[in-house]
Amino acid sequence: MKxxxxxxxIAFDGPDAVVVVETVGSWAxxxxxxxxxxxxxxxxxxD
Known part of the structure; x- marks a missing residue:
């Protein structure tokens, strides 16, 4: 961008997208x- x-x-209010990663044991x-x-x-x- 420069x-x-x-x-x-970087701002955490009003994001363009949200990426969620969940892990359970060896699964993701x-x-x-x-x-x-x-x-x-x-x-x-x-949140």
Whole structure:
């Protein structure tokens, strides 16, 4: 982003996407929720 004239920024409020990793023993699961998904399914929360 620096070449575009804007410094990079990390913020944890209002994310574009949420990545969830769950592990149980030697098993793991991965989920990716986009902002549209978070609005469509209100039971998904960013906390």
């Amino acid at each position: 070449t575009a004239g804007k410094p990079g920024r 699961g991965l989920s990716l929720w986009k902002q549209e998904d978070l609005h469509t399914y209100p039971f998904l929360r960013e």
